[in-house]
Amino acid sequence: MNTLLTWLGNKDLENMQADKGAAIATLAIKSKIPFDKIVILSNKDEQLWPKFERYLKKQLAINHRPFDDIQVFKAHINSPIDYPSIAKASEHWIAKLSDEAQTLSINLTSGTPTMTTLSVLIGKGKPNTHFLQTTPDNQLIEVDIPLDFVHTYVKSAAKNIASSASALSIHSAAFAALTSQSPAMKALIVKAQKIAVSEVPALILGETGTGKELMAHAIHKGSLRANKPIRIVNCGAFAQNLADSTLFGHKKGAFTGADKDYAGLFEQADGGTLFLDEVGELPLDIQVKLLRALQQGEINRLGDNKPIYVDVRIIAATHQDLQQQIAAGQFREDLFYRLAVGIIQMPALRERKQDIPELVNQLISQINHVGAKHPQYKSKNICEKGIEFISNQAWPGNIRELWSTLNRACLWSDSEMITANDLADALLASHKPQQDADISMSIHDKIDIVQLTDEIQKNYVKAALKASGNVKKQATQMLGLKDHQTLTNWMKRLQIDIDK
Incomplete structure (x- = not known):
């Protein structure tokens, strides 16, 4: 498979509006080897992405080039000149696509100089990666970056005197696929x-x-x-x-x-x-x-x-x-x-709550990419309350369970925005908590069994409140209590306050 990775430039969008060619269209049409897949990264003008995808597919169809797998993906960057966030996004996509493809071509024309710089720094570490750019009159140029570039870069990094651009990335490209905000x-x-x-x-x-x-x-x-x-x-x-x-x-x-x-x-x-x-x-x-x-x-x-x-x-x-x-x-x-x-x-998902928003975005992006192959599918997003709901759940099946739940929510909802209620409906009920297999005591051991029981009850009430977003009616049902007044009485007895 031959893949093109590119940022979505302002000129690409401007020329699309005027029905003229620009860097991305030129590369896709004039490359010696047709691209089986085109991945486009952007962090703005999201309302224009579907139109650009349709425009590019039309141009490729006219020129008898593959056009089935073209998609614009949201790049989570702080700004078009922010090195750390652009480095992270570039590492993630270059590592992923170079593994999947026979050849990976990277467009150096579209995007900011920061994007181009980091694409070269990261892309040169992949043996199957090539670089392309276009001239102002839409001519394609294959970029020949000196072969000793990688050796110079690695040597400098090994001596801890690498250029400031290369030092900005926290993790090596090898670990880019692992979400690590926590x-x-x-x-x-x-x-x-x-x-x-x-x-x-x-x-x-x-x-x-x-x-x-x-x-x-x-x-x-x-x-x-x-x-x-x-x-x-x-x-x-x-x-x-x-x-x-x-x-x-x-x-x-x-x-x-x-x-x-x-x-x-x-x-x-x-x-x-x-x-x-x-x-x-x-x-x-x-x-x-x-x-x-x-x-x-x-x-x-x-x-x-x-x-x-x-x-x-x-x-x-x-x-x-x-x-x-x-x-x-x-x-x-x-x-x-x-x-x-x-x-x-490996930490459980409940131990890395800070990673959940990015993990959700990645999983939703994957689900949308697969779903886009079906004509009736609507691309989905998760609302902030939905992210908060996800963060409050236990997830005994961890990321795999989260992925399955998001899939069900996207499948069952006809809306483009997945809510906390959609996620609650898609969440499978877990089994009853396991009890300790054996409890042993020595003859001189003493415990306060009443206090022990209260602590267990307190932990479960707090967990139910957290999972329900402090909705007493739902927490009452989770705990099998008679009504929410009973839950209120328990909370008073156990000295539990709801966080405001």
């Missing part, structure tokens, strides 16, 4: 960047839906193995009899149906990274072979005694408590300590 994520990414540049195995822990696979990709992209393959496997999806063959390969005739030699995931990832998702699900016999691969860098194909030497970095992930699995005899202790060198603990 202190928890900022601290985590600093740690992850250090792990990325090392060669140690990494173990990513966290609840379901917290983005463990996204973090694994970022660590790989931020490592010295970034240009080598990454292979991904969900260990929980293994058929018992195929786990060995899938990971380590097999020789012809090793089992019924093995009609030729097969290189397993370790060989496929040689020189790169192997990501083992839900590593706690691996059978014990496979854990032994995995430990040998980590310790000695060698594997054996099923049905073959000849060792094969591989250079593979392991990143593993799980939502389970591996220490408990070790105690239960379900996971090898020696393998755990081999994996648990660079440990990343």
Whole structure:
């Protein structure tokens, strides 16, 4: 796939109004290789975006060029000359599109000098990225930036004397896909960047839906193995009899149906990274072979005694408590300590509330992009009260649950603005809270069971009020109380005040 990434310039809009060509249309029509996808970034004149999309599609259709995948996306920048926010937006889109495309072309004509500068700085780090610009008379020019540019840039950065423009970005491009406005994520990414540049195995822990696979990709992209393959496997999806063959390969005739030699995931990832998702699900016999691969860098194909030497970095992930699995005899202790060198603990969504507005905008943008393929779909936005509602929910399924809820809200609502009520209707009821499995006491222990009970009640009342936006009627229903007067009496007894 060949992709064009561009900012939407004032001249592009002015010439569209006069039905004349400008930079974006010129590049799309005159490029040697047609673009399968065109991504346009803008932070203003949103009312003109649909018109510009239609104009550009019409121009491409006339010139027999692909025109199905053209879209203007909102760029969350503070101003057209604000380096930090433009750097963040540029990193996000260049990293995403260069991974997806065979070639990524970046337009250097449209947009401000700040946008052009950062596009070059960030884009030159991608091997499949090219730069294009146009002349005032709408001629296309392929820009040849000196080949030693990247080496000079990396050398300067390594010595901590990079240019001020390159130093403005907080995180490397490898981690641009991870939203990190919250202190928890900022601290985590600093740690992850250090792990990325090392060669140690990494173990990513966290609840379901917290983005463990996204973090694994970022660590790989931020490592010295970034240009080598990454292979991904969900260990929980293994058929018992195929786990060995899938990971380590097999020789012809090793089992019924093995009609030729097969290189397993370790060989496929040689020189790169192997990501083992839900590593706690691996059978014990496979854990032994995995430990040998980590310790000695060698594997054996099923049905073959000849060792094969591989250079593979392991990143593993799980939502389970591996220490408990070790105690239960379900996971090898020696393998755990081999994996648990660079440990990343992904925070739950409830622990990174500052990230929620940006995460919602990203997810809604993705949902709108997919929905735009359907003629009757209306592009959706979330109102401020909706964002506030989302921030007040528990999200036990984390980002994955948030994504599903937003999808349902967009599907069920006919309005272009999703409200808090729409989100409440789309939110699935969670299971009853789990009780502690075992409570043990020593003979001399003493507790105030009345105070303990009051604290539990107080925590649940406060949680219900927060989730309902302090709407007593709804909080009463959530808590199973008789009426809101009963809730008021409880609040007085438990000394709970509603925040004004």
